[in-house]
Structure formats: structure tokens, C-alpha cells
Amino acid sequence: MPCVGPSKLCAVVLYVLMLGSARADDNAVIGRWYSALLVADRGQLADMLANDARIRLQDVDTEQNKQQFLASMDEWQGAVSGANIRHRIESAENGLVTVVVCYDFPGNDLLTREVFALTDERITASSQATIAENCDGF
Secondary structure (H helix, E strand, O other), rough: OOOOOOOOOHHHHHHHHHHHHHHHHHHHHHHHHHHHHHHOHHHHHHEEEEEEEEEHHHHHEEEEEHHHHHHHHHHHHHHHHOOOOEEEEEEOOOOOEEEEEEEEOOOOEEEEEEEEEEEEEEEEEEEEEEOOOOOOOO
């Protein structure tokens, strides 16, 4: 049934469709992020980060800008070799996406909660904190 003229039902339908589209976009961005992170794909990560992006690693009380984060990929590439990254989106609202992530390294695993701020399918901010020293029950 097409929406003709102003009606509350049409407005609600359009709002729900827009929310569904935004969530699909958020899911795609987050999926690409972890795929690129798994192989330390600097080019893909650079494309996904806004120029003024801030990356906060709460466990080590560190904040990096885009250039610092990308420079850390040399070290990360060695750490992630042979690893697997699994993620599950907990919530996505108003440009904030909260994700639970299992980093399954060859010698250990780690469960984190990561919050991303997204604008126009670019990451403007990210914050990461450990929630468990293993991924049991993920």
C-alpha cells in the first residue's frame, strides 16, 4: 500500500524502513572493520576511519588518532597471525554501535565490548574495554 498524502501510518512506515537501512549499513561497516582488522589491512582500515577519528583502548589507558592507530598495525599484524575474531552487535542506535568481540588468539582468547561512533559509514570514534579473559559462552 503506497503512502499517499500525510498520514501517521506513512510516517511510521518510513521511519521503520530508515532504521532498518541504517542498521544494515552499521552491520556492514562493523563486519568490514573486523575483517580488515583480522588481516591488518591498513588501506581498508584507513578508508573506514574518519580523518579525525579517535581510538580509545581503556585497558591500557591509551587514546590514538587515526595515524597512530594505523602505525600500530605493524605490531598488531604479528599478534593477530593465526587468530580469529568473532563479533556480535549488541545495539545500534543514533550512530552508536556496541559490539561484543571475541579475539581468539592462538595462545589465549579475550572478550571485549567495543563502542563505535559512526557518521556517514565512517568510524569517528571507538572505545574498547575487556569484559572477560576468555570467550567462554560467547
